[in-house]
Amino acid sequence: MMDGTVTLTKTLQRSRGTAEVGFRASALDRLYQSGAAKALLPRSYGAAQEVVLVNTAGGITGGDAYQYRALADASRVMMTTQAAERAYRSSNADIASMDVQLTARNGASLFWLPQETILFDESRLGRRIEIDLDTDSEVLALESLVFGRHAMGERLQKCHFTDRWRIRRDSQLVHAEALSIQDDLPLVLGGAAGAGGAQMAATLVYVGPRPEQVHADLAAVLPSLASRVGCSVWQGRLVLRLLAAETMTGKADLSHILHSMRGQQVPRVWQS
Helix, strand or coil: CCCCCCCCCCCCCCCEEEEEEEEECCEEEEEEEEECEEEECCCCCCCCEEEEEEECCCCECCCCEEEEEEEEECCEEEEEECCCEEECECCCCCCEEEEEEEEEECCCEEEECCCCEEECCCEEEEEEEEEEECCCCEEEEEEEEEECCHHHCCCCCCCEEEEEEEEEECCEEEEEEEEEECCCHHHHHHCCCCCCCCCEEEEEEEECCCHHHHHHHHHCCHHHCCCEEEEEEECCEEEEEEEECCHHHHHHHHHHHHHHCCCCCCCHHHHC
């Protein structure tokens, strides 16, 4: 028997986006975009073709899903983002997802250099990065995290962030890492075994034929940086970790790091 009561169920709108680009012999071969993910192709003045990814939703929150894919075939391609990615507070238990798939082959150079990801308090984000390259190609991948909106006095107390990297060379796994940030964040981020009180953290990985040369280039600039930086080379790859007390300091040091690498371009949007 109906009593005239109406029950309303609130359905939250979710954002979806996919952007795919492909270059063969330095010419655009594929461009696909849907939803809130866009790929802009500004005029390139350097050796690399530049791709700028845009999230028209303005950020990402629980339940959103984004996919970015790129192929560089006998090409030199640099990818970045128009602005910092913002992981907003999630109003429920849904986890946002971001999947990145990069492929370099036939002597290609592919540089994944997005701007930082800012984790808001109570944000929920899972990110996955899959990279495949062949022996003759090289990939440079950078990701940086900012822990809260410090300019607004925000300090992370609670969030859920996972990060999974897999890099394969000639179908063989050469680099794997996983990061999980959750639960007691003041202890995790403030402890010496965690972020050591840093406001920003970054990881840079190079896989290719010249890791020793890249390391030599970096060795000249690392002692002058304000951030805490560690860099290692082994088994054909270079891994650099950075912890910065302030976001602007970390971004400036990352620019110096990229500038120090022979022939490496820094995305123009980083300077805007």
